[in-house]
Amino acid sequence: MRRNPTVAGLLSLIVRGLGQIYAGRGRKGAILLLAAIVIGNLNLLLLTSILASNPDPGVPWTIWIPRIGHDVLSLWSIVFWI
Secondary structure (H helix, E strand, O other): OOOOHHHHHHHHHHOOOHHHHHOOOHHHHHHHHHHHHHHHHHHHHHHHHHHHOOOOOOOOHHHHHHHHHHHHHHHHHHHHHO
16 A cells, blocks of 8 residues: 655654554664654753752853753754754
């Protein structure tokens, strides 16, 4: 059965890996989906640790180092998706 590439692209925009699964490449789609879940959870854990740590505003590195780490993980997530 021939798949519609537009539908695959739209599915990938909604959930990473879903377009690959629709196109018949289930293993690749599952890997992309799992990677998205792992990277998303790492972002959430890092952001939660930033908020829970109650950083001292007088010491800038307590705010900026975790924030930079969160931004790097977010950028990696976007690059991996592209």
